[in-house]
Amino acid sequence: MQCFAHFSLFCALKSRVMKKNIAIFASGSGSNAENIIRYFQKSGSAQVSLVLSNKSDAYVLERAHRLEVPCSVFPKEDWIAGDEILAVLQEARIDFIVLAGFLFRVPDLLLHAYPYKIINIHPALLPKYGGKGMYGDRVHQAVVAAGEKESGITIHYINEHYDEGDIIFQATCAVLPTDSPDDVAKKVHALEYEHFPLVIEKLLNEK
Template identity: 65%
Template structure:
């Protein structure tokens, strides 16, 4: 069984979609939710699905060790970011090489980087007069949104689009494709896993 931890900072709709996708999967399941905000709605969603969730401060994330201890406690094999706004520290990157992925609501390398999340991205896409947008799923490295791209899906940007309308179109791509890509990449990365993280 491949155990996934989902990191989320806010509402958690993507996190819940991922939990739902894997709920009857015999090879992969979401075993843990981690957030940097105690009042994030993702905790409520996790509780409704019976998935344990924990909050860590920005300082704890920067140190990395408290999060690593929790990941080891739950024997986590693979990490998924779903609307998570903090940078992943080097200690976690080193413990999970090529086993941390993120989804970004635009076609990277455009409209990425620090501060580019959620509606900030969609507003920038609209202001630039882009004809298309979409999603990018990528490996996580030490810089925001600069890890190798795994998968992209595109959608049109209509001249009449509001930020909310474009966001809804991008969300549909996220819900459809992110769980599928997680399943594929997690199996590739963890197929021969030997619980190395327990030994570090």
């Protein structure tokens, strides 16, 4: 029994050491960030170890604080240079970065430090309705105005250009003729909450 206890302790410690560390970048309310944090707190397959934002009044910081996840805010100049942010990520031993409603361009320094380890979720079916300035309600308004019959989510890797990285996953929802942008937003949010944590977990298991 004593040997078994030692073995169990060794396995538990090894699992804890090998657990992947996720950082979330977010600029706004942070509902997706909270959903991801809670998912990995329950699953235990990885952990959200850090939340970073470019806005000091972003509500995601309050969500992170409530869930006991360390968070920091960096000014615009740091997001342009990237070296201060990279130092914080390295200190926290971050393995993977998730953008969840992050509205600032990721510095080239981080792209080179984390190749194919930074992903974003976009509230439409790329390549439609993507690019600089296309985020949140703006996307849903454009979808409805164009008379689209479907919308959805796109999870993709990040590169030097807005919303042009390799697509990893897409899920769709119907857009009815009577739907308002708010109606579409609710459908898209449901897809985000359902799929985003699962896709993150799958990618981490593959790396």
